[in-house]
Amino acid sequence: MNLVQLLEQAVLRDPHHPCLMHKQDGQWQTLTYQAFWENVLHFAAGIRKCGVRPGDKVAILAANRPEWAIADYALLALGAVVVPVYPTLPRDQVLFILDNAEVSHIVVEDAAQYEKIMQPWPPNLRLAVVMRDQTMPRTPQRRWLPFWDVVRLGQPPFTTDPVDPAAIPDDHLATIVHTSGTSGRPKGVMLSHRNIVHNVQASLQLLPVDPADISLSYLPLSHIFERTVGQFAALSSGATVAYAESIDALRDNLLEVRPTILVTVPRLLEKVYAGIQQQLARVPKPVRRRLEASLSGDKTTGLTYRLVNRLVYDKLRAGLGGRVRVIVSGGAALSPEIARFYTRAGIPVHEGYGMTEAAPVIAANPAGANRPGTVGVPLPGVQVRLAEDGELLVRGPNVMMGYYRAPDETEEAMRGGWLHTGDIAVMEDGYLRIVDRKKNILVLATGKNVAPGPVETAIALSPYVSSAVLIGDGRKYVTCLVSPDLHALGTLAEKLGLKGGPAEWVRHPAVHRLYAEEIRRAVEGFAPFEQPKRAVLLPEEFSIEGGQLTPTLKVRNQIIMRRYGAEIEGMYAGTDYLSIFEDGADDPPVPPAPGLPGPTGASSADSVAPRAAPSESPAAQARRFPRRRWAVAGGIGLCLLTAGAAAVAAVRGPARLWNLPALVRQMAGTNEDINGANGQIVRHLQDIDALAARAPQMAGQLNQVNQSIARDRNTLARLDDLSRQEVALSQQFLTLAQSMKTDLQAISASSQTQKSALAAMGGTAGQVVSDAGHLASVNQEMAQKLGEAGRRTHAVNQAIP
Structure with a gap:
């Protein structure tokens, strides 16, 4: 099975379900799976009329938008090789990639991207297709076509020869993705349909996606992580992908789209976390210390946690749209502290690990068994082992075909049949933890x-x-x-x-x-x-x-x-x-x-100021807590007393300071009021103590509820697995039924032919019987005549002397 057939299955399951969303003129527009599929086939047929043939290298140089996905799937359906190029790259790096991959055609976003290939025009490049052609200058001599003109070129009556995605074998080269190049020139990683299809299907076994999910795509599709996880996996599952307008508009887009899945790199999570830390810095120190202790702890019950949930976690969830059920992080190392922070907020961050050469996912934290601080377990079907120096080695159907036009580098990376990742790793109970890059x-x-x-x-x-x-x-x-x-x-x-x-x-x-x-x-x-x-x-x-x-x-x-x-x-x-x-x-x-x-x-x-030791026991904190409350109450009383004295002094002024007895009497009256206020504070604190005493009972009840919810989730997960198996079996039964229908139609046609032949044979046999009867009559008549002739001959013989 190839990548386009994965999409086709989702189209057949629910053709009218929203597939892609993008913002245009301030409004979100939706493309259904059926409409997306038709555009894919039409663009494929149109670009074929422009000279693209199976095996040709076609680059895509654009930011995320529906045309990117349409061109990607269309070129794959045609058997062409997609070469994604980061839209942020400068001209010299773009030209290097086009030359290194021997690109013959390119799909660019607008005039700014087209400008990067104008001077000098790459020698192998024959034609450019522009998505936003309204940005282009109208000149009589040009080497480009508007994107949607190519789509129309592939529609009837301009073409009557539809593209057949099923004709592309799964071992066919699908894409050449150039590595980021942190140290030296980037290399073109060759990935087949089989490499990516396996990666998609294995990843979905660990982190399932369903049609009700909405993913907000903001990482560039030219990055293999976003393309495999955020596009191929999401669309093969029938989910909806919404394209963010830009990084700057990401906050607004999160609130508008309200995604359930967010595929990201750690930098975004770190920025949000840093922003929260800055907000906490404005909170008074005693309150901040308790909030920070709760933020870094594992408790999910109690008065302080409820306060943190209201002040911090609620705002975090709301800022991400309010519906995010899982965040998938990859591309770089994620701090365990940040992963635990989001998990405590009810938004589990599932960290994964991979590299472009592995299409790209090698390991991921599975649903229901997430371990912050690790990159999860190897994907099903992927083998890993550690070399003597701790380097992680990988083997499996997701590993690349090699580097394009670089056999020496391919041999070096694939020594002994294992992909040498260059990362130092540790294996703990089947979970991988990446230490660092070997060369770093x-x-x-x-x-x-x-x-x-x-x-x-x-x-x-x-x-x-x-x-x-x-x-x-x-x-x-x-x-x-x-x-x-x-x-x-x-x-x-x-x-x-x-x-x-x-x-x-x-x-x-x-x-x-x-x-x-x-x-x-x-x-x-x-x-x-x-x-x-x-x-x-x-x-x-x-x-x-x-x-x-x-x-x-x-x-x-x-x-x-x-x-x-x-x-x-x-x-x-x-x-x-x-x-x-x-x-x-x-x-x-x-x-x-x-x-x-x-x-x-x-x-x-x-x-x-000295900080409380992080290792202080809960019992010690409990003993210290009532004393802190009394100290706070006393401090409040002292503050009120001081404020009262200052107020009196301010009202009466320096000229009245000689009347000390009256001033003392007035301060005494004020002090009684303060004592009354302190009494109320103490009573409130006692009420808080009473509520705190009930906290363990409430925690036990909440724990039972959480266990029940966990059991329900496990049951739902098993039901979901059974449903997916049932869908897969249904698809197999459908395929078998279609095959049987074809066979029965062939048998029916053959039976009809046999029936006609038998009828003709019956008619012939009847004619033969009739002719045989007639022949028998003739023979009988001839026999009679011969008998008569014989008798006459005998009589003649008798008469002759």
């Missing part, structure tokens, strides 16, 4: 090995940090480059009254102290030799346009090292840097400047 491991001059990924991820969790890059290969100790979150840095600069721009802000001592403390807090849980001793705060965010990030938002380490080489050497030389753990991991923290917000936006006093 830092080997210090001391002989210690440091995996930079987890440390970089921990630092990037700060709301003030966009990206971090660890340095230390061949050095005595680890350092890091820090790219700031410019929005958070700008807000901080405004609070501090700083002038100028990022280049001036990152050199301010107060900003240095804040970032040093942020990094120190982020890495305090790592081994001392893994903690960066120094850092450089850069004045810019890493970006795709700047060349520091790949289109999948991975850091290009080699480019970073070259671009910031002078800063790195200056840091190690001790001329310009932030001091983090210079004299060792046990240095006391450096307090921020007075009035400077701390790591979570607190004042300087907050940032140096």
